[in-house]
Amino acid sequence: GIQVEQSPPDLILQEGANSTLRCNFSDSVNNLQWFHQNPWGQLINLFYIPSGTKQNGRLSATTVATERYSLLYISSSQTTDSGVYFCAVDISSNTGKLIFGQGTTLQVKP
Amino acid sequence: EPEVTQTPSHQVTQMGQEVILRCVPISNHLYFYWYRQILGQKVEFLVSFYNNEISEKSEIFDDQFSVERPDGSNFTLKIRSTKLEDSAMYFCASSILPGQPNNEQFFGPGTRLTVL
Numbered sequence: 001g002i003q004v005e006q007s008p009p010d011l012i013l014q015e016g017a018n019s020t021l022r023c024n025f026s027d028s029v030n031n032l033q034w035f036h037q038n039p040w041g042q043l044i045n046l047f048y049i050p051s052g053t054k055q056n057g058r059l060s061a062t063t064v065a066t067e068r069y070s071l072l073y074i075s076s077s078q079t080t081d082s083g084v085y086f087c088a089v090d091i092s093s094n095t096g097k098l099i100f101g102q103g104t105t106l107q108v109k110p
Numbered sequence: 111e112p113e114v115t116q117t118p119s120h121q122v123t124q125m126g127q128e129v130i131l132r133c134v135p136i137s138n139h140l141y142f143y144w145y146r147q148i149l150g151q152k153v154e155f156l157v158s159f160y161n162n163e164i165s166e167k168s169e170i171f172d173d174q175f176s177v178e179r180p181d182g183s184n185f186t187l188k189i190r191s192t193k194l195e196d197s198a199m200y201f202c203a204s205s206i207l208p209g210q211p212n213n214e215q216f217f218g219p220g221t222r223l224t225v226l
Contacts, residue, residue, distance in 0.1 A: 031213060041199055041220055043153070048214035086153065095166040096141055096208030098215060100153040 002027040002091050006101035013077050013108050021072040021104045023087030031090035032063050033098065034072050038083050046072070046085075077108045112136045114218035116202050122224045123192055131187045131221045133202030142185045143203040143215065144177065146170070153201065159185065192225045199223075 003026040034046040047054050047061040054061055063070040084105050088098040115134045123129050135142050144156040157167045159177050176188045202218040
């Protein structure tokens with residue numbers, strides 16, 4: 001089946017620093033989403049980005065579907081950015097099943 | 111803004127008992143999903159549901175699990191006889207229709223199930 005690999009697995013930043021999280025996938029996808037899991041366990045939608053580039057405040061994401069990767073950029077990080085970031089992909093247009101990566105655990109220190 | 115809701119937020123049960131987890135998907139969405147996340151692990155797909163029937167299920171979704179849309183708004187996951195290894199966070203999600211433009215999946219806040 002499709003493999004979804006995220007890197008790095010763990011990341012520690014000082015507040016104000018920038019970071020790039022990567023998601024590689026092994027097959028063509030119809031959908032790609034980025035989520036932030038907060039300390040309460042909730043999955044917060046960040047981006048729906050099967051291709052192209054999107055920006056939302058300090059966050060932006062780029063998916064290069066032909067090369068099978070997506071990047072999530074966090075600029076001027078804040079302590080509230082801490083948590084786990086998941087990439088998830090859908091390879092089927094019939095059911096929309098999302099396959100999640102293992103996540104990147106981000107800790108932003110004050 | 112419309113959102114997916116789930117109840118209860120936390121359920122504690124004894125091994126062997128039946129549990130029903132409830133979800134209210136976003137009202138104009140047609141596809142519904144259940145996922146689970148064992149503590150410290152990634153989120154795993156359980157089942158997708160469309161037009162009152164299961165469209166796809168994973169190997170995890172064995173005969174102990176069932177899903178139902180009992181009315182026009184609720185979507186439920188039943189575990190018939192819980193095991194210790196069923197302890198996890200269970201997420202409900204919904205989307206408009208796979209394959210359509212802007213078919214983003216939205217997740218509920220989750221139900222944390224603890225089996226003792």
